[in-house]
Amino acid sequence: MWFLYLLSWLSLLLQVAFVTLGIAAGLYYLAELIEEYTVITSRIIKYMIWFSTGVLVGLYLFENFPALMIGVGLFTNLVYFGLLQTFPYILLTSPNFILSCVLVVCNHYLAFQHFAEEYYPFAEVLAYFTLCLWVTPFSFFVSLSAGENVLPSTIQHGDDVVSNYFTKGKRSKRSGILVIFTFIKEAILPSRQKIY
Structure with a gap:
């Protein structure tokens, strides 16, 4: 009896x-696709924000969700539209990004508070969290590394493409989620190197 119990834990x-x-x-793979198709990704994220806004309005009108929770959710979507203005370039120190992170925490707090006070089936709670709280921030998180490999499309004041390449191009390294996944891939499945 103990042997099968041990095997069940091993299989788990x-x-x-x-x-x-x-x-x-x-x-x-999703991060690679986002890096390859940043314009389409921006459009998809915009539609996801609009869909989330529609869901929040529907929850307020048809399900009588608290106005504070819906208002904070709608304001969060407005902040997401601000992040989308500079997509795929997202600065982690920008006030818009920091505000969006704070609002994600506030949304979760208000949602936990609401669902603790009123009973809803688990599927409905999961639907709210997935569609209104998780999908859009997750898509921004996965696309954080997309801005590093996009060719410059505008020239900022005082910069030109050539000097920007020579000054920033050599010292800028890939960071973000792709570096983490590449590190994990190399740690688990190291690539073969040629011996000369």
Whole structure:
């Protein structure tokens, strides 16, 4: 009896490992697609924000959700539109990005408070969290590394493309989610190097 119990825990660990690797591979592929198609990604994120706004308005009109929770959610979507103005370039120190992070925490607090006071089936709670709280910030998170590999399209005051390339191009390194996934991929499956 103990042997089968031990095997069940071993199989559970293997299943968690495979699911984690599958999610990591999917996120890596998604980040690559976002880097390749930044204009389409921007349009998709814009439609997701509009859809989330429509869901929030529908929850207020048809389900009598609290006005404060809906108002903070709508303001958060407005801040997301501000982030979308400079997409794929997202500065982690910009006030818009910091405000969006603070608003995500506030939205979660208000949602937990509301769902603790009133009973809803788990599927409905998960639907609210997925469509109104998680999809848009997650898409911005996955696309953080997209701005690093986009060719310059405008010249800022005092910069030209050639001097920008020689001064910033050599010292700027890839960072973001793709670097993390590349590191994990190399740690798990190291590539073969040629020996001369």
